[in-house]
Amino acid sequence: xxxxxxxxxxxxxxxxxxxxxxxxxxxxxxxxxxxxxxxxxxxxxxxxxxxxxxxxxxxxxxxxxxxxxxxxxxxxxxxxxxxxxxxxxxxxxxxxxxxxxxxxxxxxxxxxxxxxxxxxxxxxxxxxxxxxxxxxxxxxxxxxxxxxxxxxxxxxxxxxxxxxxxxxxxxxxxxxxxxxxxxxxxxxxxxxxxxxxxxxxxxxxxxxxxxxxxxxxxxxxxxxxxxxxxxxxxxxxxxxxxxxxxxxxxxxxxxxxxxxxxxxxxxxxxxxxxxxxxxxxxxxxxxxxxxxxxxxxxxxxxxxxxxxxxxxxxxxxxxxxxxxxxxxxxxxxxxxxxxxxxxxxxxxxxxxxxxxxxxxxxxxxxxxxxxxxxxxxxxxxxxxxxxxxxxxxxxxxxxxxxxxxxxxxxxxxxxxxxxxxxxxxxxxxxxxxxxxx
Amino acid sequence: xxxxxxxxxxxxxxxxxxxxxxxxxxxxxxxxxxxxxxxxxxxxxxxxxxxxxxxxxxxxxxxxxxxxxxxxxxxxxxxxxxxxxxxxxxxxxxxxxxxxxxxxxxxxxxxxxxxxxxxxxxxxxxxxxxxxxxxxxxxxxxxxxxxxxxxxxxxxxx
Numbered sequence: 001x002x003x004x005x006x007x008x009x010x011x012x013x014x015x016x017x018x019x020x021x022x023x024x025x026x027x028x029x030x031x032x033x034x035x036x037x038x039x040x041x042x043x044x045x046x047x048x049x050x051x052x053x054x055x056x057x058x059x060x061x062x063x064x065x066x067x068x069x070x071x072x073x074x075x076x077x078x079x080x081x082x083x084x085x086x087x088x089x090x091x092x093x094x095x096x097x098x099x100x101x102x103x104x105x106x107x108x109x110x111x112x113x114x115x116x117x118x119x120x121x122x123x124x125x126x127x128x129x130x131x132x133x134x135x136x137x138x139x140x141x142x143x144x145x146x147x148x149x150x151x152x153x154x155x156x157x158x159x160x161x162x163x164x165x166x167x168x169x170x171x172x173x174x175x176x177x178x179x180x181x182x183x184x185x186x187x188x189x190x191x192x193x194x195x196x197x198x199x200x201x202x203x204x205x206x207x208x209x210x211x212x213x214x215x216x217x218x219x220x221x222x223x224x225x226x227x228x229x230x231x232x233x234x235x236x237x238x239x240x241x242x243x244x245x246x247x248x249x250x251x252x253x254x255x256x257x258x259x260x261x262x263x264x265x266x267x268x269x270x271x272x273x274x275x276x277x278x279x280x281x282x283x284x285x286x287x288x289x290x291x292x293x294x295x296x297x298x299x300x301x302x303x304x305x306x307x308x309x310x311x312x313x314x315x316x317x318x319x320x321x322x323x324x325x326x327x328x329x330x331x332x333x334x335x336x337x338x339x340x341x342x343x344x345x346x347x348x349x350x351x352x353x354x355x356x357x358x359x360x361x362x363x364x365x366x367x368x369x370x371x372x373x374x375x376x377x378x379x380x381x382x383x384x385x386x387x388x389x390x391x392x393x394x395x396x397x398x399x400x401x402x403x404x405x406x407x408x409x410x411x412x413x414x415x416x417x418x419x420x421x422x423x424x425x426x427x428x429x430x431x432x433x434x435x436x437x
Numbered sequence: 438x439x440x441x442x443x444x445x446x447x448x449x450x451x452x453x454x455x456x457x458x459x460x461x462x463x464x465x466x467x468x469x470x471x472x473x474x475x476x477x478x479x480x481x482x483x484x485x486x487x488x489x490x491x492x493x494x495x496x497x498x499x500x501x502x503x504x505x506x507x508x509x510x511x512x513x514x515x516x517x518x519x520x521x522x523x524x525x526x527x528x529x530x531x532x533x534x535x536x537x538x539x540x541x542x543x544x545x546x547x548x549x550x551x552x553x554x555x556x557x558x559x560x561x562x563x564x565x566x567x568x569x570x571x572x573x574x575x576x577x578x579x580x581x582x583x584x585x586x587x588x589x590x591x592x593x594x595x
Binding site: 374375376377380391392393397400406407435436 | 443444449474475476477478498499500501502503558561564
């Protein structure tokens, strides 16, 4: 078996060996050159006719033609309001929307398709759980909500608000300067008072992959619910909700080759069935009178209004696309890229990586700072070379405060990223250093 | 190279050697402003002398554009009548909102004309405005405080 040309073409042979790039015995390597052709945007030229080097995948991924075509096909041929009407278009629209639910359920190894709730994005998924728990009166003074210090604001602010509404106490697991959760005191933080523990699977700023099993084991001992923010893991590694053994799992479609405007909440059916609505209106009801209404069973109970059908079509196509390529192969490709990038960046003088230094239990989102140059300036100079990275606090300001930096530069990878693009990043960083002296 | 239009030598000079930097006493008002999308922040103090801006001192962290812009801003407002300084702030704001199409008044804006190129980068406009907005806020507070003290003194029976 040989590595695909695109995987190795631009990395010098010695570094390739050193970084472990090359075929893996378990999964076949991705044919990156070929799959890049599925993404029209990747052939764009930017600024002075430079090739686009897209390293901002933790913010959002690019979309393959199959996803764009599925959405166009829906609007051109099948557009109608799903779950309403008896005409042929309405039936087709319903099939497309519900078909996407089946695809997502299979992708997550969910035991029941009714456990997939479509939302606007992961933020709404998390808010749905926070509001429904509050509406159900499941928390009050003396109860605790546990999160971690590395949560994205979307898995922090909803819990701050829930604690304000209910009187429950918000606590968090601290993060070490190595970028890992400090779990030594887990038993003291996760107790019989904890109603829910909500934490990120893979950090969008540090890249850390957290030990779900350790936290779940303790949560089960004390009877706390577990919500996993899987925005940065579902797109990048095989996910089995039954193996993870969590209660809720939230992610967005647009980070996994799907469109913006659709997210997913997976929840255990019995738990969803016991929760009251979050948003209300059409579609989510059973019987309505002027005085009072009863609600539909999950997932419809949590999908008020005409849903995002075109986006569901796109997400379904994205799931098919990723499944065809193979999530294990994508994960392995990114593991090799991450090891290569960590090694390349560590060799840059004055550069400090914010997050775990090795690819062990770590994903392909790498934050760094350069002594004496603000991330905005790094990002601007990289952009001039066509290299798109994210700069700022990445919606995780507490982590920036912990590491004593106002912001970081973050490069994040996906299935179409090549080692040559990482080389372009490193060259761009060296140039920024020369520019600012 | 395109970045030349943003990273003018004047800007880099102010970034490397900022003017009026550091917090000083006495002052009439202090504000803390931040740019929530990028984490840049500035603490800024204004001292007035009648209708004149006597001193502006500041500290903070941020990119070259935000730091250089704050430095240039202090040159343009310290020692100026409040009215003139506000006029300059307005001129700078319109330059930043011009999306590269502005024709800056060099007499009014002096070194700040170097930021004309920044207006072509919407993501960086907020950086350039951070210090100016902090100054406007602090000055408004200092003026309001002065006026309320004046009114109180006038109304005071003693």
